[in-house]
Amino acid sequence: MTPTFLLGLVGSLILVTGSALPDHRAKHPYQSTKNWCFAIGAAFMAAYSTLNYLAGGPIFFIFLQALVILSSVFMMLDIDDRIDSTVTIVAALGLIIWSFSLSQGSETLIFILGLVGIALGYELKGGTVKREIALIAGSILIAAFSYLSATWIFFWLNVFFALFSVREAVRIGHFKKSR
Numbered sequence: 001m002t003p004t005f006l007l008g009l010v011g012s013l014i015l016v017t018g019s020a021l022p023d024h025r026a027k028h029p030y031q032s033t034k035n036w037c038f039a040i041g042a043a044f045m046a047a048y049s050t051l052n053y054l055a056g057g058p059i060f061f062i063f064l065q066a067l068v069i070l071s072s073v074f075m076m077l078d079i080d081d082r083i084d085s086t087v088t089i090v091a092a093l094g095l096i097i098w099s100f101s102l103s104q105g106s107e108t109l110i111f112i113l114g115l116v117g118i119a120l121g122y123e124l125k126g127g128t129v130k131r132e133i134a135l136i137a138g139s140i141l142i143a144a145f146s147y148l149s150a151t152w153i154f155f156w157l158n159v160f161f162a163l164f165s166v167r168e169a170v171r172i173g174h175f176k177k178s179r
Contacts, residue, residue, distance in 0.1 A: 004051040008153035011044025015157060019164040029078050039072040048153065058149050059102065060111045063095040064142065067115065071122045085123045092119035107148045114141030114158075121165075132169035136162050 001009075018037025026032040046069055049061040070091055074084035092115060099112050117138025121131055139162035146155035 004048060004055065005153070007044060007051065008048035011041050011048055012153055012157040012160075014044060015041030016160045016164075017041075019161055030076050035072075035075055038068075039076055042068045042072045045157075052151065052153075057151055058111075058145075060099060060108070060115075060145070061151065061154055063099060064111075064115060064118070064154075067092055067095060067119060067122075088119060088123055092116065107145055110141050110148070111145040114138045114145060117141060127172060129169050129172050132165045132172065135165040136169065139165060 014037050018034050018041060021034040021037065024032065024034070026035075029035045042065060046062070046065040049057075049065045053059050053062055067088070071084070071088055074088070096112050096115060099108055099115070102108070115138070117134050117136075119138075121135035121138055125131060139158040143155050143158035143162065146152070146158060
């Protein structure tokens with residue numbers, strides 16, 4: 001087990017832990033254990049993505065982590081949704097254009113569509129089935145890209161994210177039906 005793999009594994013475990021934690025309303029986002037797991041896990045995964053790229057892996061995971069870190073910073077600082085949505089959408093569009101310019105075939109299109117799903121999921125209102133569907137689709141596509149590029153840390157991470165989003169979509173759907 002290389003130090004780079006260990007870094008990705010620890011980051012993934014932190015992110016999966018955060019994803020599994022229930023959503024509790026805190027007075028401020030920095031008081032949420034779930035949010036801290038996402039922020040710390042994103043930092044680990046950004047480092048992993050960079051080291052993996054330097055060792056010959058795809059650059060696209062750096063793009064994904066840049067978007068996740070940007071969203072995490074906005075979340076922790078509790079930035080107004082109009083501002084963070086605009087900046088995140090512009091950043092996602094920039095990364096999508098950059099990804100197209102680096103296009104390495106149909107795999108790149110799978111990654112780009114996954115990145116769009118993740119970006120939409122971050123920007124849609126929390127606690128909605130629509131948001132969870134965007135996150136499910138984005139996670140499945142990123143997992144498919146990860147599989148094709150044999151980047152197993154991101155493959156399993158996105159499989160778990162998709163499963164947790166399915167669980168959350170079902171929970172939200174049941175909650176709305178019982179009202």
